[in-house]
Amino acid sequence: MNKNYILIYLLCVCSLSFGQKKSLKRANKLFDNKAYVEAAEIYKQLDDSQESLKKLGDSYYYNFDMKKASDAYKKLLASYKDSLNPEVYFRYAHALKGIEDYDTGDQIMSEYSKLLEDTPQFIEDLTSLVPYNYTIKQVESGSNIGDFGISYYQDNVVFASLRNTKNPKYAWNENPYLDLYKASVSEDKNLENVEPFSEDINSKTHESNATFSRDGKTMYFSRTSKKRIKIEKEKIAVVKIYRAELIDSIWTNITVMPFSSDLYSTQHPVLNKENTKLYFSSDMPGSLGSFDIYYVEIFNESFGNPINLGNTINTKHREQFPFITQDSTLYFASNGHKGLGGLDLYSSKYKDNAFEEALNLGNTINSSMDDFGFVLKDSLHEGFLSSNRSGKDRLYSFTREPNRKTYFVEGEVRDKNSKEILPGSLVTLLDENGTIVDQIIVGDDAKYKFETEPNKKYQIEGYRSFYIPATEDINTNDEGKIEFDLELEIESYDDAEEIVVTKTDGYIYIELENIYFDLDKWDIKPEASKTLDVLVNLLKKYPRMEVQLGAHTDSRSSYDYNLVLSNNRAKATLDYLVANGVEKIRLKSKGFGETQPLVNCGDNCTEVEHSINRRCEFIILK
Structure with missing residues (x-):
């Protein structure tokens, strides 16, 4: 009987193991074909191997189910942390941000990027940085399946939608293939x-993201x-950009663009105002x-070579859905720049033949999920965006108002030569007329x-006392830069001047040739005046320097007798300096008589x- 039980147990184990392998093979085939919904159903029933947990997390991640994705990635890191591809950390961090678990998400993203992440602080900082604050509203379109990628025509x-239920279902998310639709916009958007x-234009596969020429007779999609x-x-079904012409109310001459390919995708086209450039995204x-994000020049019957916008815009992750305004400001979506989670919306101004550093548009428009497809109506402050913040792609309208920015200048004070911080330094902000606006004595961190x-x-x-004041000019222009990180470096008199020496007694001396007086006299002799003229020039060079004449x-x-004599000689020296233009308030005379012999x-x-x-000795007091 015992042998029979053992045999039955072994048969069950073998059967279970065979079933697990068969199920994993089936799930992997679905995963490779991007049938993520169906693949996830199998993966979640399998043992928690590294492969099944990773692909389970990815399947949820690619379909925006960030709660389930983060749960799967959490198990994955708990058991297999040391053998994971870094991109797992990236997706896990975004999944956590997607459910607004910023504490854990920032920790994971910090491990990935090797940089300190603090999303709540980043969101707070943006409130003073962003040029606009947005008010958004979900658009009612007569369908709850999914809409995105809207453009003005x-x-x-015109927008892309999943609403055609007669279309075949796309295995990725088990929704119908996308078609392009047109609509009018009501007063309430x-x-x-x-x-x-x-x-x-619409076919049995996906169509999306249309853009139109100014005359409305040419479109790209x-x-x-x-x-x-x-x-x-x-195996990949690549996306290509097509061009079509409107002739006698019919869209015809539909041709694929020469810069598209069977080996990579080109997508999300948008025209600039002059219709001389076509911007798009690609993994070429x-x-x-x-x-x-790239662009091509548009000529009469041809196109230039694709030009990459470079690393001020593009990162090692995703930059997509470009939109270019009349003033050549670029808006785009990215999950590679610092953000709130998923794809965020960014802007970049075009200046001096280059796009400036990308600026996150802030939490009045961005969410912890994917936000993309930004379009602006002419030069007005209204438009549309797309977002899956509700769990599926939806269209949102927005209006925006200029943000009353708060401009800051900040930094720290350091020694010019040693680079050590200088606590206790006085930092003064002056306006263009030299009037003091604000002052601060910096603390232990020397920051202001x-x-x-x-x-x-x-x-x-x-x-700072015993240092030469240092000044820096700034201009708070209204071109996006509103925080100035200005490190003030000030140099000590000792480092700046050879005749200034810090001695072992702790005092800072101005070392000049000795001044000689006639016996029992205190008149300044011609030889002494030459020495004192060096001191006059030094004091005029540094108007804040104060000196004791001993x-x-x-x-x-x-x-x-010697005490009286020395006081008279010190006073005579002071009088000479004052007579030569040095303010008396900066000088102190003192006679020591014979009390301090060398x-x-x-x-x-x-x-x-x-x-x-x-x-005579000259000690710097300040």
Whole structure:
């Protein structure tokens, strides 16, 4: 009996193992064919192997089910963290951000990027950076299946939709293939009179993202190829850009663009105002990431070569859905730049023949999910975007108002030579007329921060006792840059001037040739005046320098006599400096008599030793 039980157990184990392998093979085939919904149903029933957990997470991720995706990735990292592709961390972080678990999401993204991530702080920072605040509203279009990729066309709009239930279902998400539709826009920004755009354009595969010439007679749009082609180890149905012409109310002459290919995708076309350039996204060879934004020049009957917009716009991840305004500002979607989660919307101004650094549009328009397909109506502050924040692709209308920006200048104060921070330094903000706007004595971190106004000129001054003040000019123009990170470097008198020396007693001296006086006299002799003129020039060079003038005698007269004599000599020196243009408030004179000899020789001093003790010293007080 025991042998029979063992045999039955072994048969069950073998059967279960065989079934697991068969199910995994079936799931992998569905996954490779991008049938993610069906694949996920199998993966979730399998043992938690590295392969099944990764592909389960990916299947959910690609269909925007971020809660289930993050649960699968969490299990994956718990068991297989040391052997995972870094891209798993990237998708896991975005899945966590998608459910607004920013604490864990930032931790995972920090491990991926090797940079500190703090999404809540990033969102807060954007409130003062973004040029506009947006008010958005979900568009009612007569369908809840899915709409996206809207564009303006004459007095109407054209958009992509899954609403044609007669179309075959797409295995990726088990929804119908996309077609293009046109509609009018009501006063409250809902879509009315929705109907298929053109039976000549819509086919049995996907069509989306149309853009139209100014005269409305030429259009470009995305269309997915019918056949899948094996590229490396993956079968892909690439997307191509097509062009069509309107002749006698019929869209005809539908041709694929010469820069499209069977080996990579080109998609999301948009024309510039002059219709001289066509912007699009592509994963063609040479791209920086999975998708980059390009443009081609449009000539009469031909097109230029695709030009990549470079790494100020493109990253190693996805940049898609470009839109270019009348003033050549580029809007696009990306999950590679720092964001709130998923695809975020960004803008970049075109200046000096290049696009500037991309700016996230902020949380009044971006969500923790995918936000994309931004379009603006002419130069007005209204338009549309697409987002899957509700769990499926939907259209949203927006209006926007200029954001009252708060401009800041901030930085820290350091020693110019040692580069050490200088706590206790005084930093002053002055306007263009030199009037003090604000001041701060920096703390232990030597950091300062001032609030400023747009389109104004300012000067920042850093100062510290025994240092030369340093100034920097700034201009708070209204061109996107509203935070200035300005490191003030100030140089000590000791480093700047050879005749300034810090001695072992801790005092900072100005070392000049000794000043000699006649016996029992305190008049400034011509030889002494030449020495003091060096001091005059130094004090005029540094208007904040304050100096103590100290006079010393030898010990050959009485204590009281020498004290009076030294005071008279120190005062005479001060009077000379004042007479030559140095403010008296910056000077202090003091006679020390015989109390501080350099050579302590008592009553047995030689003439040389007496002359050494009979001196003037100049100590910097500030």
